Amino acid sequence: MTKPLLQLNDISLSYGAHAVIQEIDLELQEGEIGCLLGSSGCGKTTLLRSIAGFEIPDQGQIKIRNNIMNNNLIKIPPEQRNIGMVFQDFALFPHLNVNKNVAFGLSHLSKKAAAQRVNELLEMIGLAELGHKYPHQLSGGQQQRIALARALAPKPDLLLLDEPFSSLDVELREQLATEVGKIIKHEGITAILVTHDQHEAFAMADKVGLLHNGKMIQWDTPYNLYHQPSTHYAANFIGQGVMIPGKILDHQTIKTELGIIHGKTPDSLQENSSVDVLIRPDDIIHDDNSQHQLEIIDKVFRGAEFLYTLKVNEYTNVLCITPSHHNHPLNSLLGITLDVTHVVVFKQ
């Protein structure tokens, strides 16, 4: 039986007239990894820092393990919130070696117990032999894992990660994201990650919150966020895809330029109303034998696959991904069939 470890209610914060975050609600269960996703300036870092206690929200309530951390009356300082934090620039203390960095938050333990915990963590992140090195002697990826170990060492209730991979090489990111996700799960710690990279979010998170202009657009599982975006913005931000115009025929059918799409439409939309239909590249299946042939107006080679842009009519294009042995020249025709499992429509 899971219980909510972190609860935010109605959190708002502004700098002067600029509302940075507005009326944010979210709930994270014990052991879950949550992710705050959004473009730069959307307020995700401010929200994370509010949870940590570095920023004081103007209104709203923050609870960790059912203890109030912030409301109109109570403001618990960050050092009493029992959190761990991993910073964008890692923030390893340059004057301390790895062992002392990791042991920094363990002052309440005996020397022996602290050393044991440090060893345990360094073993887990696979850097046991680096204990006596100083931060500047380590690679970016090593520093990153030490920063994680340091944050995990005091067994915090909640681990906060602020763009933890953004200062690393692109190749390293995805590998580390998966690895870090495993370590967090192994420690059984609840975590919140801030990122602008949806691949990172999808690789690690159980729940993803999409923020835009300080508002929570959607708080959902990665799968739902991708396949059932609740707004236009979410549909555009997450994954690839295009909106094509359509008309609702009945609650099971939509008529579009690409043909009839079957699937449940929202009850709020009446018959004959005009809608935008989200078509993801994975909704369009390449099929040379299909009668439906569209002109290829752009193609991008991505190694294992091709991403084709197909012309539906003067105003509308759709995307299609094929395995990379399906090499068709530009301006030729590509046969497709529609396979829209998740129908996403928005009122025009």
Place this chain on the structure above:
Amino acid sequence: MNWLKTITNRWQFGVTLITLLFAVPVITVISFVFEEQNDVWQHLVDTVLIDYVSNSLLLMLGVTFGTLSIGITTAWLTSICEFPGRKIFQWALLLPLAVPAYIIAYTYTGMLDFSGPLQTFIREFFGWGLRDYWFPEVRSIGGAMMMLSLVLYPYVYLLTRAAFLEQSSVTLEASRSLGLGPWRSFFSIALPMARPAIITGLSLALMETLADFGTVEYFGITTFTTGIFRTWFGLGDASAASQLASTLLVFVFVLIIIERFSRRQARYHQHIGRQAHARRIQLSFKQGWIAFIACAIPLLLGFGLPFLQLLAWTIETAEEMINSDFYALVINSLSLAFVTSLLALILALFMGYGQRLNNTPFIRFMVRIASMGYAIPGTVIAIGVVIPFAWVDNTIDNWARNQFDFSTGLILSGSLFALIFSYLVRFLAVSVGSVESSLGKIKPSMDDAARSMGYKPLQVLKKVHIPIMRTTLLTAILLVFVDVLKELPATLLLRPFNFNTLAVRAYELAADERLADASSAAIMIVLTGIIPVILLSLAITKNQFEPSAKNEPSANKNEKKIND
């Protein structure tokens, strides 16, 4: 209540309190402007004020000419040209910073005296008698300009050199590619680009000129500082002295404004990025010699000769002068300097960290105000300290007499407390500058990291910031230490009865025309002064591209306050 606001308010309260306390001397002095003018002031206006103003202005003009010509020439040669000895000159040219102006003045007076080595040599060589030849008098306003220029040019040199080194080689190359030769490129590109840095250096040198007391007093030139001293001690009129002091402050504030303004300008004129510097201009053999001589002369005159002379005198008089009295003097001076520098560091840490925790415009303004003292002459600060302290003393004394029929005497103004406080007012900027700039280099995420691991703000300061800043903090202590050791006028005016320091002892002996006897005290001050110059030299040779001009104004007083 909101815990954060309470905590930060506590810091804000503390910083404001310190600032107000440190602003007391200046406020006191300025408040006398509104005092009704008495006879003494009217007398001063009628008789000597014109002299004070014109002498001070003349002195500043001479020092401007002297420091600019020496400073810019040597800066250009050591940063753009290649000639034998350049690598040594680039740091050695800073050495005159170690010599206080009054000490170089005593030394040259002794050297150029009728009975001094130079004139004796001339007489013996030419077989001349007493009145057979003319010899320039060093104890004149021209001499004072020379003395001050010789020890103050390093300010211009340091900042200008940094500006030249920062200039993008591309700019100069562009100018060359457009058909301008190296000389015209220098005058039409490099020099104008370095102008803000040059003006900053010059305004620092001029602040020191205005603050100088020892040199002008010894040379018998009537300027503001000697005038304040005389009005106060000679005429016993603290109010007229304060009015003189506030007139002097007008000049000082103009310089502060010029300095602040040109530092801001410098940021736009200079590139932040590190660009490869252009190849230095390889001077020909003849040109190289000229460059060598141009750099050697200020170094020799500003440091080499006076130092050798002091050394010779010290050895000559050692038997007589180096005794238990002298050791007591050394211990007095060193412990006074040590206590002051430690206090300055603690205050600076408090202000700097307070500003980091609560970086509001208000706190920034407060910190700026508290570090204003570096530009205020020691004489002015002394007056501004004595008047309110004496008032407090008298109030307490009267109260004690009335209540207990018992006189408390001068608790504050007659004690080391007043002296240390005035040092702190004058030199707090030095330690605040060091602390601010090195705190600024520590990323804010360090604080957050430590906080998230359960440390309170003060524990963070102790566990994270202070260990990281260790070296800078030691340097800050050292800089204030040397400044206190050198400071003459404030010490002279505020020292408790029978308390002596090296600087005061050198002044007294020199005033008695015992120049050779003064050298042992003087050389101690110079030798200590060399330590921070060496540190500064190491810093500029190690990192050629860490120039001072682009730092925040406050980050720069380390260099600024090395000399006094």
